[in-house]
Amino acid sequence: MPKSHFPEIRELDLFQGMQEDHFLALMRGAYVQNFPPQIELINEGDPSDFLHIVLSGSVDLFSTWNRRETSMATVRPISTFILAATIKDAPYLMSARTLEKSRIVLVPSEDVRAVFDIDPVFAQAIVTELAQCYRSVVKSTKDLKLRTSLERLANYLLRQQTRADGAAEFDLLIEKRRLASFLGMTPENLSRAFKGLHAYGVMVEGIKVRISNQRDLERFAKPSPLIDDYST
Template sequence: MRPTDAHLVRALPLFCDMAQPEFDALMQASYLQRFPAHVELVAEGDSADFLHVIVDGMVELYATHGDRETSIVFLSPVSTFILAAVLVDKIHLQSARTLHASRILMIPAELIRAVFQRDGAFARAVVNEMAERYREVIRELKDQKVRTGLERLAGWILRNATVKDGILTTLIPFEKGKLASRLGMTRENLSRTFVALESYDLTVTGRTINCRDPAALESLARLNRLIDEV
């Protein structure tokens, strides 16, 4: 692993306060691998053998039931998955695959559990990480339960937007079908919802979304710090 990569991992809240010898032991036992897009990294139902750290690229966590599939979350650098299964040595409840070419650091699960027992700072960081993930799940559940599809899409656009010269721009970093799944919609519903947003001076060109009336979009979405952490 390059020193710059180790520095990125070390800066994560999960690892930043742990003892240096323990961090070095984790890195020495880890594997940094490159994966092309659309490679399955983790399958739901499999044992959690590694904690994964995304150094470059993007990863989708998803789940299936019969012939149905849904996206759960999209992860960008630098972030980890799936800590809960690693910590309690249980099977994965969700799958993971690369959306873009990615570099993934794989840390052996048994070593994570061993360091958790030895290093108090790391143990506290693990508890904090788990608490934050729990709160994310609650926010996501509330977003799905109390908002309409129109409001969810408007909120996603706003949370991922940049604004320049009064024009709001959001880039969809994956195919629109993935966005539909992430928002709990079908592709057809997503298309109809984009059409409905045209009345808010919003246009979609390919994967680029532009809105010339951000205030109207904000009024529709009604962003809430108890859901969106704004």
């Protein structure tokens, strides 16, 4: 794999503090690949052969059961996914597909486990990352069980707004059908939910969202750090 990618990968929390030769050992076995959109990288149930790192583009993590499908998360650069399966050497619980043209690094799971065994700093970073992932899923479960779809959408918009540095107007980063699935509803219902948020000063046109009445929306959404803070 080309060394030009090393710095940006090294920057990741996961690899930051680890010993240089261990990092190089990981990179030695890794390789980069470019994928077109809509390619299935991973099929849930498969053995977890690689830790994946998204360098560019974006990846959808989704799951299926009984001919139904739901979107679980979207992975954006630069970050890793399916760390837990790699560590436990257990089958993937989610499938993954590219949403756009994407550049992905594949690090053999064995290598990750091997370095994990000998590098305490790396081990520590993995723990932090896993704890983070765990807490994220717990939050998303709370979101699903405690809120109606309208409330979930409202809070989602507030989170996206925070990402956009609090701007009153910002773009949706994923297409609506996928957003609907992520929020646990149908595309039709998402359309109606957007309309339902008119009452709280939310205007949507295409991918453009404008929040004209911040206070109203927040009073309706009641965002909570214990559900909506993705950082802690």
